[in-house]
């Protein structure tokens with residue numbers, strides 16, 4: 001078992017899995033995030049440290065997005081990004 005990062009490991013077959021619950025994950029180390037379930041919400045859910053009105057600075061709509069493990073719901077990545 002090789003650790004890809006704190007949350008993802010790769011087994012001897014090359015399959016990825018969650019380091020916390022061993023849930024098998026789809027994809028490769030380069031694209032597994034795109035296969036994970038994710039939650040999107042308003043920027044205010046990122047916490048008080050993030051300025052909530054992005055329209056002051058950019059034209060794109062901005063969202064809070066969190067990718068998580070489908071087995072144990074550990075958040076693998078949290079970001080505030082333009083909606084695509």
Ligand SMILES: [Zn+2]
Pocket residue numbers: 018019020021022023069070071072073074
């Ligand atoms: Zn998990």
